[in-house]
Amino acid sequence: MTTVQATRAPAARPPISPPSLLRASSTIVWRNLLHIRRMPEMLLDVTVQSVMFVLLFAYVFGGAIVVPGADYKEFLLPGIMVQTMVFSSAIVAMGLTSDLQKGIVDRFKSLPIARSAVLVGRSISSLIHSSIGVAVMALTGLLIGWRIRNGVLEGVLAFLLLLLFGFALIWLGIWVGSMMRTVEAVQGFMFTVMFPLTFVANTFAPPESMPSWLRAIAEWNPVSAVTQACRELWGNGPVAPPEAAWPLQNPVLVSIGWSIVLTAIFAPLAVSAFRRRSRD
Amino acid sequence: MNATPAVEAIDLVKHFGETRAVDGVSFVVPQGSVLGLLGPNGAGKTTLVRMLTTLSVPTSGTGRVAGFDVVAQPTEVRRSLGLTGQAATVDEILTGRENLKLIGSLYGLPKKYVREATERLFARFDLTDAADRMAKTYSGGMRRRLDLAVSLLAAPPILFLDEPTTGLDPQSRSGLWAVLRELVSEGTTLVLTTQYLEEADQLADEIVVVDKGRVIAAGTPTQLKDRAGRASVVVTLTHAADVDEAAELMRSCCQEVHVERGSRRLTAQAGGLGDMTRIAAVFETSGIALDDLGLARPSLDDVFLHLTGHRAEDASTPTNEGVVP
Ligand SMILES: Nc1ncnc2c1ncn2[C@@H]1O[C@H](COP(=O)(O)OP(=O)(O)OP(=O)(O)O)[C@@H](O)[C@H]1O
């Protein structure tokens, strides 16, 4: 079949060369980061809020929480960093829903680019967003006495684990963001999930002091494995007591395992929900 | 000429659960022409446009844009079209200029071209002064114009516009009409949806009237008007005292002469311009002074009433732009 030759001179049409997935995604990342630059208050959730958490827990509850064999502030920092990373899933979900709601995704969909560029771009900018939070946490920690006490390699590995875990949870965010219709709904839902997920864990207090059923949940919580891994890699706390559940005995491997499992569960759900949303 | 049609809809259907949003719609838009999709709220206009622009997958049927199938060849379709959706899809946090930069980069257009085209489009849409302001500070009309500028960046040969003037004041509306006519004169094919009968009349070569997901009439504006009844000649006298004499005179040459009580206006059924010139000649020789003499065609409002049994406005308070369906 012949195709339409525009009636006007072909020279009037500029050359369209659809960008690769990578280029399209990085353009979308540029756009999302521009949003953060224009509205720095978007970072409040991972900066001021997290600093507040550090200060509250370190100075208000810290005295009341006893961690055998560790300084509480040292113990706390890895937990709060993991919490910050977990919040990337809420950030990606809210960003995606907002773009869907405002029709920006429709605009992107009408362009000759891979549709996944929207998701890839969102994911990367959310990871950057949370990483800014983790960096702020690290600086705050350094000010109040937190230190990386082991080698550089272990130190870097812990940060990579944080990123990997954040990446896995981003799929949860994309899934939720594709299914919900308003940013408010996403926010309500995600925070209802995020708070128990990050508190029923070893993030702020050792699980040993919890009732046994809650302790079991806390010890199997993926958040605990990642936190424990960071603590051990940074030298910020004791290894798990011998009676702790096995995820805490092998935290680094288990963190990697959890990240793979969560990705395997949520990535297909997320992609199919986004596809379904994209068909209407 | 046997050129490929710019747009073809062949028995397109889209169901949302039980809702038959589009229920078997077909039409053909030749290259360089303007199709008006006319219908009240919920008629299925947006759903049709979304299917033809690859945003939504048809339940059944075929859509072709520039000869490419919307389901099988979406990328080629997207390269050929520009779309201005019902809700403005500009990024509010970016400036006007950044919005064009973003889209230009996603089309993979040369940077230099994007810069020049941006200046050109902003001048055309009267946005030059606002180019470096965040789009959230724009008025509704400015956002619409920015949205249109974005759609035109890659100079698409086929442009879809979903209720382009809803929410605009009359001046911005006629400004936009002028721009659209200019695009058509350059060879662009337009598919536009509207609830404004006047808009379809003003711009479209062909009108497809949809209601409840089905085509209820199609034709040129003139053909549609003819279907709603014949034209009439309207005579306005200078002096009310001449009414009886004028009525007598018109009855001698026309049918169905009506005198509007208490006014100086008389109407008579007319087959066309011939009747009008005949009446003009009769009054000329009689010496009765006239203020006005003209041919009145039924408006598209009348057409709509005739076709659907309800007025277009009955079913609709025009939606504001920016409202998400
Ligand atoms: N995503 C969707 N899910 C469910 N129903 C939908 C969806 N989109 C549209 N509909 C329904 O399909 C029908 C047609 O809607 P559509 O938006 O195409 O009408 P329209 O002619 O564009 O109306 P308007 O003039 O108000 O823009 C309506 O009944 C609408 O409620």
Ligand SMILES: [Mg+2]
């Ligand atoms: Mg609509």
